[in-house]
Amino acid sequence: MTDQIRPTPRTRVRRGHERAVFDRDAVHAILDAAALCHIAWLLDGAPALTPTLHWRVGDRVYWHGSSASRTLRRSKGAEICLNATILDGYVLARSAFHHSVNYRSVTVFGVPQIVEGTQAKTEALRAMMDHLVPGRWEKLRDINDKELKATTVMWLPLDEVSAKVRAGGPIDDEEDYALDIWAGTVPVAPAFAAPVDDARLKPGLAVPAHVRDRFKAAQS
């Protein structure tokens, strides 16, 4: 039996509850596949929003930023909400009303924790790089104390978490299936173009395997 997440009053899916996902592995997979997340935080009592990169280690979702960032300073010790959404396709129905999108979406509520200490911070940032471009961390020059001080790493436990998924074709009103209207879905996914050398790249350096492997072009 798979590990199921227990919904809270906040994470119980109200609209389209048939799309709710509380399987922990499925939630992890969505977080791992999403390129970006959004973090909602309180700015003088009103909600504010910051898009950022995230990564996951076990049952924690991490993000980072400048230690001087207003988003990170204000979200310390306060309730925030994180959402990561992947758009998978457009669902074109026979009526405007039944148009939709296919997506996978994870929402996490909680009070963020801060990663403290040189070693823990370095490990967290290494985990970020291992997620973003596996095999690259080893190739880079070492991170230094000044950079570690300038960086804040935060995380939320995947406790108060829910996911919602829509997949498949349009669901039209029964009588509309007889109409002469094309209906279907159009899948969409991120596609990478060929890596572009930095203008100041040292002569003789080719695109390394870890970059080629990670960012395979759409048609390869």
Next chain:
Amino acid sequence: MTDQIRPTPRTRVRRGHERAVFDRDAVHAILDAAALCHIAWLLDGAPALTPTLHWRVGDRVYWHGSSASRTLRRSKGAEICLNATILDGYVLARSAFHHSVNYRSVTVFGVPQIVEGTQAKTEALRAMMDHLVPGRWEKLRDINDKELKATTVMWLPLDEVSAKVRAGGPIDDEEDYALDIWAGTVPVAPAFAAPVDDARLKPGLAVPAHVRDRFKAAQS
């Protein structure tokens, strides 16, 4: 001279202010290009997040949902924040610290307004379809009163709005340019796969031109 947006204390860009964009046409173009937006709203005093489709008409950004949706009911008359972000590429530097992403991002603060009345609501939903799949509205069966009642359309004025853009290659520490480390960018963009017929499609209906034109495959 182009129309410039005046920053407020909330929309003044603090971190990376060289990336701030206050040109109104540029803000419009980012909103029009972004597939999704996120809306942050208050749920019992804590921030909550909802991803949704948006569209723009002039100086307003619109979204819609079920009239029974908690997000829409709770965000009536309350301050919300909307952000739409497009990921344009991965920026691979010579140190972990200078890794980044290229992106275009728009943030809007305000109290949402509701579109009232059959005609105004129909026009707004038509504008949504014209944005999502131009030429499709005319092919569909007409929207009816029950559907209009079940749908709430909201908008924010593009008054308290800001944008941030990062483009170009990595910016490394001067001494790191001498290292034997490949650096550069990997562009990313959404790519559409071929349209998939609905399983219950009426025989003889081909993918129409308005769908083919809107969702051109990546390599076409």
